[in-house]
Amino acid sequence: MRTEGTTESGLTNEQLAEEVAHLSTPDRLSTPFGEFEFFDGVPKPESVQTIFDGLDLVRGITAFLNLVPGASLVAMRAGLRTAGVDSPDKIAYTDPKANSGALWLTPNTETTYGVAFLDLKAWGPTVIEAPPQALGVVDDFWFRYVADMGIAGPDKGVGGKYLFLPPGYDGERPDGYYTFESATFTNFVVIRALGGVPAIKQSRIYRLSDADAPPENTFVNIADQVFNTIHSNDFSFFEEIAELVAEEPPAALDPERAGTLRALGIVHGKPFAPDERLRGILDDAARIGAAMARATLYRSRNAESFRWEGSSWKEGFVGGNYEFLHDGARNLDARTLFHYAATVITPAMAHAQVGAGSAYIYTAEDADGALLDGAATYSLRIPPNPPAKNFWAIDIYDTQTRSLLQSAPYPALSSLGEGLQAEADGSYVLWFAPIAPEGKESNWIPTLPGKSWWPLLRLYGPLEPWFDMTWQLPEFIRERG
Structure with missing residues (x-):
């Protein structure tokens, strides 16, 4: 039974008014994006575009922070192409070691690298022969782990043949290989070998269809070449991502990140053609996102980042998980931090x-x-x-x-x-x-x-x-x- 001054739910009119206040938007809202004006919760016409510009900026920043891994590999491939490594049968290496001439994310100057890209769309099933005592890794084009080869892989360092299958492959899976299926057509290959350059040159990459008589590979010494493998920090970042999205199956990216890109006009099967308004917003988004990535890298606020209490020395792999997972949740800052500073993902690095x-x-x-x-x-x-x-x-x-x-x-x-x-x-x-x-x-x-x-x-x-x-x-x- 209702009493005077109460609602059917039992709340007093004053309590109901307080509840409504929690649910409401004021008629004027001051934000980092500008002043938003409303009539009883409905955006006024003159504020609608400002609100949507803010939404696009937020989504652009989110896309930058969450998609650095993919842009990094697009830039890596572009840089290697300019150095003459433009097909899967060409393997780049650094003899004697990497130097400061080219732009790479945190290479070391102590070991010799071998680097290549697979193209499973053009080549179909592809074989990599890993040399003995190798430290090899294959990551997909979104920079997710696919396989270890060599000491950390199933061959345990004795060498072996690895078969990589394209997404959706339903053909022959012959015996005699360590077989992996990738979610993307393009895959990044890193080969390091304890035997240095001679050992790396024992590596082979060829089509499965050529397995009976594999052709020779071309090895390109890139140690003294000058080129750039690092993703952009401006609007061009989104062009790098659009290139990746255009090439790979839509299912290769999780729905949440794909949805963020769709809202910005980056959709598989459609040209990326932002108007002047959106182009300017995305340029701002990339620059702001880069600033946030730099703060996360150089001035981390995560206590887990620090190696010792009271020390400034930090861990590159925060949390020790190569997928940046902790109790079922993704540590987004840890993923951005790692990929903004480094390349190659493998459980062997995290543990x-x-x-x-x-x-x-x-x-x-x-x-x-x-x-x-x-x-x-x-x-x-x-x-x-x-x-x-x-x-x-x-x-x-x-x-x-x-x-x-x-x-x-x-x-x-x-x-x-x-x-x-x-x-x-x-x-x-x-x-x-x-x-x-x-x-x-x-x-x-x-x-x-x-x-x-x-x-x-x-x-x-x-x-x-x-x-x-x-x-x-x-x-x-x-x-x-």
């Missing part, structure tokens, strides 16, 4: 084992929390007994391009380097400056005035003190005076 694989940490600041300045002089002490079974190395990178800093062909130092001087206690003091401090040339990496830089420490074959955190790397010390 290093004692004495096997590699571990990585980086920073972008000194002991005072200040950004690293290419005009200043810094020292870094590597404590005694670095926990690396094989060797340790530190490379430094350009904060803009995330490529090797172009202060030297090989802006790096490692425990394998000739002449590296140790201290009496077994530690190493490394120096970073435009000019080497007197008497420190053997332990010096040059920097560039006017530019920032950031280092990445790699431990090859990390040992127990790395995992139990009893070995800790100190901060960079800026020298005064």
Whole structure:
């Protein structure tokens, strides 16, 4: 029975009014996109376009942050094509190793790379013969893991034949191969081998239909070529993504990300032709998204990013999962962070084992929390007994391009380097400056005035003190005076 001043639900009129207030939009709303005006919750005509512009900007930023992996591989393929690696039978390699001439996301200067792209649409089922003692990975065109080859793969390092099938394939699956089906036609192949260039040149890539008499591959030394493999940070980013979407089956991308792209006019089977309004918004979205990616990379707010409490050194794989999953949820910032800085996805990178694989940490600041300045002089002490079974190395990178800093062909130092001087206690003091401090040339990496830089420490074959955190790397010390 209703009493005076109550509704049928039992709420008082005042309580109902308060509930409605929670559900309502005010007649004037001040936002980062501008002023929105409404009449009793309905957008006024003069505000509708401003609201939709804001929606397109939000979706553009979301697309940038979530689709960096795909754009990265489109740019990688484009760069390799300019270097002459323009078909699956051509395998790029770096002899003797990568240098700072070309633009690559955080390559190391210690190992030799072999790189290729499969085209399962043009070639159909394709075979890769992995050499012995290889560290090979195949990722699809959205930069998702497909297979390991070699030591971390099913051949366990003895070498083997791998068969890669295109999406939707329903043909023959012959015996004698480690067989994988990819969700995309284009696939990225990385081959590293402990035997260096001669071992990489034992690799073979050919059509399954040519298996009885495989043709020779062409090996292209790209070490001294100058080219760009890094995705754009402006409107061109969306053109890179549109290229990928046009080539691959719609089902290759999850519905949520595909839906974001559809709202921006990037749809499989249709040309991407934004008008001037949307083009300008997407240019802004890419630049804002890049700013957010840079903050996530260099100034992470995630406590899981940091290797040690109170330290600025950060993990590249936050959470230790190659799919960036934690309790059933995707760590979106971790995915953006990794792909904005690096290439190649494999479980073997996310889960290093004692004495096997590699571990990585980086920073972008000194002991005072200040950004690293290419005009200043810094020292870094590597404590005694670095926990690396094989060797340790530190490379430094350009904060803009995330490529090797172009202060030297090989802006790096490692425990394998000739002449590296140790201290009496077994530690190493490394120096970073435009000019080497007197008497420190053997332990010096040059920097560039006017530019920032950031280092990445790699431990090859990390040992127990790395995992139990009893070995800790100190901060960079800026020298005064």
